[in-house]
Amino acid sequence: MERFRQLSPSEFFYRNREIAGFSNPARAVYQTIRELVENALDAAETHGLLPEVRLNVELEADGKVRIRVEDEGVGISPLEMPNAFGRVLYGSKYVLRQSRGVFGLGVKMAVLYAQLTTGQPVKVRSSVRRASFVYEAEIAIDVERNLPIVKRLEVERNESRWHGTVVELVIRGDWSQARGRVEEYIKRTAMIAPYANIFAYGPQLLLEFNRSSTKLPPTPAVGKPHPRGVDVELLRKLIEEANKNSTLEEFLTENFDGVGPITARKFCEWAGFDANKKVRSLTIDEIETLAVKMQAFEGWRRPKPSTLSPLGEELLAKGVKEVLKPDFVTAVSRPPSSYAGHPFIVEVAVAYGGGIPLSEEPLLYRFANRIPLLYDEGVDVSMKVVKRIDWSVYKVKFPSQLAVVTHVCSTKVPFKGVGKEAVADVPELESEIEAGIRECSRRLRSYLSRMEKLMEARKW
Amino acid sequence: MERFRQLSPSEFFYRNREIAGFSNPARAVYQTIRELVENALDAAETHGLLPEVRLNVELEADGKVRIRVEDEGVGISPLEMPNAFGRVLYGSKYVLRQSRGVFGLGVKMAVLYAQLTTGQPVKVRSSVRRASFVYEAEIAIDVERNLPIVKRLEVERNESRWHGTVVELVIRGDWSQARGRVEEYIKRTAMIAPYANIFAYGPQLLLEFNRSSTKLPPTPAVGKPHPRGVDVELLRKLIEEANKNSTLEEFLTENFDGVGPITARKFCEWAGFDANKKVRSLTIDEIETLAVKMQAFEGWRRPKPSTLSPLGEELLAKGVKEVLKPDFVTAVSRPPSSYAGHPFIVEVAVAYGGGIPLSEEPLLYRFANRIPLLYDEGVDVSMKVVKRIDWSVYKVKFPSQLAVVTHVCSTKVPFKGVGKEAVADVPELESEIEAGIRECSRRLRSYLSRMEKLMEARKW
Ligand SMILES: Nc1ncnc2c1ncn2[C@@H]1O[C@H](COP(=O)(O)OP(=O)(O)OP(=O)(O)O)[C@@H](O)[C@H]1O
Ligand SMILES: Nc1ncnc2c1ncn2[C@@H]1O[C@H](COP(=O)(O)OP(=O)(O)OP(=O)(O)O)[C@@H](O)[C@H]1O
Ligand SMILES: [Mg+2]
Numbered sequence: 001m002e003r004f005r006q007l008s009p010s011e012f013f014y015r016n017r018e019i020a021g022f023s024n025p026a027r028a029v030y031q032t033i034r035e036l037v038e039n040a041l042d043a044a045e046t047h048g049l050l051p052e053v054r055l056n057v058e059l060e061a062d063g064k065v066r067i068r069v070e071d072e073g074v075g076i077s078p079l080e081m082p083n084a085f086g087r088v089l090y091g092s093k094y095v096l097r098q099s100r101g102v103f104g105l106g107v108k109m110a111v112l113y114a115q116l117t118t119g120q121p122v123k124v125r126s127s128v129r130r131a132s133f134v135y136e137a138e139i140a141i142d143v144e145r146n147l148p149i150v151k152r153l154e155v156e157r158n159e160s161r162w163h164g165t166v167v168e169l170v171i172r173g174d175w176s177q178a179r180g181r182v183e184e185y186i187k188r189t190a191m192i193a194p195y196a197n198i199f200a201y202g203p204q205l206l207l208e209f210n211r212s213s214t215k216l217p218p219t220p221a222v223g224k225p226h227p228r229g230v231d232v233e234l235l236r237k238l239i240e241e242a243n244k245n246s247t248l249e250e251f252l253t254e255n256f257d258g259v260g261p262i263t264a265r266k267f268c269e270w271a272g273f274d275a276n277k278k279v280r281s282l283t284i285d286e287i288e289t290l291a292v293k294m295q296a297f298e299g300w301r302r303p304k305p306s307t308l309s310p311l312g313e314e315l316l317a318k319g320v321k322e323v324l325k326p327d328f329v330t331a332v333s334r335p336p337s338s339y340a341g342h343p344f345i346v347e348v349a350v351a352y353g354g355g356i357p358l359s360e361e362p363l364l365y366r367f368a369n370r371i372p373l374l375y376d377e378g379v380d381v382s383m384k385v386v387k388r389i390d391w392s393v394y395k396v397k398f399p400s401q402l403a404v405v406t407h408v409c410s411t412k413v414p415f416k417g418v419g420k421e422a423v424a425d426v427p428e429l430e431s432e433i434e435a436g437i438r439e440c441s442r443r444l445r446s447y448l449s450r451m452e453k454l455m456e457a458r459k460w
Numbered sequence: 461m462e463r464f465r466q467l468s469p470s471e472f473f474y475r476n477r478e479i480a481g482f483s484n485p486a487r488a489v490y491q492t493i494r495e496l497v498e499n500a501l502d503a504a505e506t507h508g509l510l511p512e513v514r515l516n517v518e519l520e521a522d523g524k525v526r527i528r529v530e531d532e533g534v535g536i537s538p539l540e541m542p543n544a545f546g547r548v549l550y551g552s553k554y555v556l557r558q559s560r561g562v563f564g565l566g567v568k569m570a571v572l573y574a575q576l577t578t579g580q581p582v583k584v585r586s587s588v589r590r591a592s593f594v595y596e597a598e599i600a601i602d603v604e605r606n607l608p609i610v611k612r613l614e615v616e617r618n619e620s621r622w623h624g625t626v627v628e629l630v631i632r633g634d635w636s637q638a639r640g641r642v643e644e645y646i647k648r649t650a651m652i653a654p655y656a657n658i659f660a661y662g663p664q665l666l667l668e669f670n671r672s673s674t675k676l677p678p679t680p681a682v683g684k685p686h687p688r689g690v691d692v693e694l695l696r697k698l699i700e701e702a703n704k705n706s707t708l709e710e711f712l713t714e715n716f717d718g719v720g721p722i723t724a725r726k727f728c729e730w731a732g733f734d735a736n737k738k739v740r741s742l743t744i745d746e747i748e749t750l751a752v753k754m755q756a757f758e759g760w761r762r763p764k765p766s767t768l769s770p771l772g773e774e775l776l777a778k779g780v781k782e783v784l785k786p787d788f789v790t791a792v793s794r795p796p797s798s799y800a801g802h803p804f805i806v807e808v809a810v811a812y813g814g815g816i817p818l819s820e821e822p823l824l825y826r827f828a829n830r831i832p833l834l835y836d837e838g839v840d841v842s843m844k845v846v847k848r849i850d851w852s853v854y855k856v857k858f859p860s861q862l863a864v865v866t867h868v869c870s871t872k873v874p875f876k877g878v879g880k881e882a883v884a885d886v887p888e889l890e891s892e893i894e895a896g897i898r899e900c901s902r903r904l905r906s907y908l909s910r911m912e913k914l915m916e917a918r919k920w
């Protein structure tokens with residue numbers, strides 16, 4: 001007889017941690033650092049602060065690795081600390097706004113990994129802006145019940161008026177195998193965030209990236225869902241929460257991005273709905289029809305890109321220049337586009353020569369919401385595009401010193417897994433990436449032609 | 461100010477359904493069918509029953525697709541039906557035993573998809589063996605609270621003494637784009653399960669695979685964890701549940717696979733623990749040391765393969781022959797191995813000529829726990845091995861009619877994602893796959909040499 005069981009989300013991700021990137025002792029070190037650094041950067045950028053991030057790695061006796069990340073970001077309230085660090089699927093990034101974090105899972109995976117390899121809780125120290133106190137807690141996770149266990153909580157006066165967060169954990173991991181990837185990850189983070197101060201110290205690791213720009217990209221704003229991306233469940237829930245006298249027109253204008261009364265009425269007319277009908281009186285069949293019609297209607301305004309925060313061509317080119325030191329670099333920030341109601345912007349840079357290593361294929365640097373992606377390029381949409389481009393058309397002959405940098409920003413990057421390593425080949429996204437790469441490559445071709453002519457002129 | 465929120469597991473997987481394979485309307489049809497068919501096959505095989513599985517697909521008005529899967533498996537009790545179909549992370553396959561299902565998520569993803577595209581609940585009809593009644597329910601999911609909503613429940617007398625389950629859902633999906641993949645999936649399922657009756661009917665779909673063998677592979681047994689795979693959290697929890705007078709020796713022999721009193725005492729001596737110490741008196745530091753020592757000890761017995769159910773060379777070769785109709789086929793079932801305490805067996809078949817299409821590369825058919833894997837071969841361990849083999853060593857010249865079939869059985873297949881499409885390159889697994897492929901390829905080489913000689917002989 002089959003024995004049934006309910007798993008809590010913490011049990012589920014504990015048992016299936018490899019799916020979140022914690023697949024072996026080296027990868028676990030890499031993923032732990034990533035989750036902490038990405039949280040630290042979000043904590044600054046999402047709040048208009050220039051990031052200050054400091055990573056420290058220390059090897060302890062018998063294979064333990066102590067990982068500490070400090071930031072001067074927005075900080076976290078002591079009321080939220082236990083759940084934010086000790087309850088899986090808890091977070092502040094479930095809103096429609098571009099950020100690195102999206103799942104409410106990242107730091108908890110690192111806390112779980114520390115707990116299962118060393119039994120040690122995470123140490124969190126934080127103070128929010130203008131706060132009089134600094135709070136420090138040791139937090140573990142009750143895996144069966146998905147609840148935080150606060151093992152210690154201390155408060156001290158915030159004499160220096162510091163704000164930010166320090167997160168420290170001890171895991172068992174393979175630093176020697178992870179070191180190279182961590183270094184690459186930090187370098188690429190500096191490439192995509194030239195306005196950030198990022199320091200990384202550890203055994204055979206000393207990286208100091210001082211910001212080369214004090215210009216922070218625009219802070220993304222929280223947005224409303226776009227009508228193109230609705231589904232029956234979302235509609236049903238929004239209708240349930242709606243005022244019981246709301247008309248369909250009011251419902252549409254209040255809940256969706258870029259829908260004004262005129263567009264709402266135009267839609268209702270096209271879809272065959274009465275704009276004045278009380279939205280709470282719709283049957284489930286009518287809600288289903290409404291969802292289908294909203295997805296199909298061609299008259300919606302394009303999704304607002306105010307929820308996004310692209311780097312812009314200047315910053316992207318600057319970051320690539322600083323880190324790769326090429327002879328030539330060009331960047332493009334494509335116009336906003338969208339898929340399934342989610343706005344996105346593709347940014348591409350192409351760099352050539354100089355400090356770029358010689359290679360038989362283009363060196364692809366992939367980014368999504370400013371996160372460097374180092375694994376699984378075999379199933380990534382950018383790699384798919386790069387592989388099918390005939391580079392000879394752009395005067396590139398291999399082996400060559402060619403680097404392609406792709407950056408996808410979206411309120412929902414179509415990641416292939418919770419480990420955030422590869423981006424799925426959504427058609428709208430794929431065509432924007434191709435357009436961006438070709439646009440930059442045409443400029444590269446002009447540069448290479450000019451260089452060719454210069455070479456010939458010198459012969460004479 | 462950041463607004464924090466807790467997501468239920470159903471909300472999480474609803475929002476991130478692409479990560480579970482529901483990434484677009486065509487893929488959703490494929491994944492829905494997969495989840496239902498895999499459950500139907502488990503329901504028979506895990507209970508020593510020969511599978512009878514019938515898939516029906518019907519297109520309805522305005523883009524809806526009705527999917528129905530019927531089986532004559534073990535059935536499901538009406539007490540478990542609501543949670544099994546309406547509560548995410550609920551299932552009967554969280555035990556250490558080979559099965560297709562592992563996450564307690566599959567059918568709920570399909571139910572969620574139906575709910576969000578058509579608002580319609582799943583219809584489940586089931587009867588367990590020797591039951592007097594057949595139960596039929598319509599179940600939806602309360603997404604916010606992760607609870608089932610039973611919309612209808614009917615009972616009728618089980619006149620025909622039928623046992624099994626019927627699952628029916630209506631989703632919005634792209635059947636024309638999915639059809640080809642579904643057909644391939646069903647064919648490959650028949651290849652790996654030649655003892656099953658599998659019928660699939662739908663628009664441009666008519667497949668009837670009658671079993672070519674009545675020999676069912678051994679039913680896997682539920683096992684205990686292997687000491688090699690422990691972690692601090694697992695030990696802490698097992699110790700908490702242990703009898704308060706249990707000694708360390710008793711604790712080890714009662715909770716772990718293949719640990720008898722002699723091995724337990726040998727381990728304690730090697731690790732520097734007192735075998736008679738009350739296990740509940742261990743401190744967290746001692747538990748951590750215990751975990752590290754248990755992972756490192758070389759004296760454990762190999763994991764028992766009784767939790768596995770390999771096809772065996774005869775059945776595998778038979779299945780490949782039936783479906784691919786090659787001139788030559790050979791199969792090998794490697795001896796049991798393990799990684800991180802999880803036993804696994806790799807089975808490989810290599811087929812040549814006959815009905816196999818001509819191709820520039822080997823055609824790779826991947827399976828894990830008898831599930832055909834059709835996507836993401838770019839990050840799959842079997843593809844990684846196949847790509848690095850120099851096939852000319854085995855007398856294969858491309859283009860060629862060569863098929864390689866790999867089957868990984870384990871209590872925990874290292875899938876790269878909850879969508880179960882690719883297997884990660886765990887070193888022990890990778891080397892077994894390579895050994896299996898080379899073993900079969902050597903036999904292929906002998907065959908090709910014999911054919912070569914025959915050809916030459918004919919010339920004379
Ligand atoms: N360094 C930090 N400073 C301020 N807040 C933080 C910091 N680290 C974590 N948090 C808060 O804790 C929450 C949970 O973090 P966690 O990494 O688990 O999830 P996430 O970042 O929201 O999503 P993801 O799983 O994609 O990383 C965050 O949403 C954020 O509100
Ligand atoms: N056709 C069926 N016959 C009998 N039991 C079934 C059937 N389909 C589902 N079940 C039961 O419902 C449970 C939940 O199924 P579900 O597909 O959600 O999870 P799973 O199969 O355990 O794991 P996975 O998410 O990997 O598929 C199963 O564990 C099984 O006990
Ligand atoms: Mg995070």
Ligand SMILES: [Mg+2]
Pocket residue numbers: 495498499560561562565566567
């Ligand atoms: Mg299942």
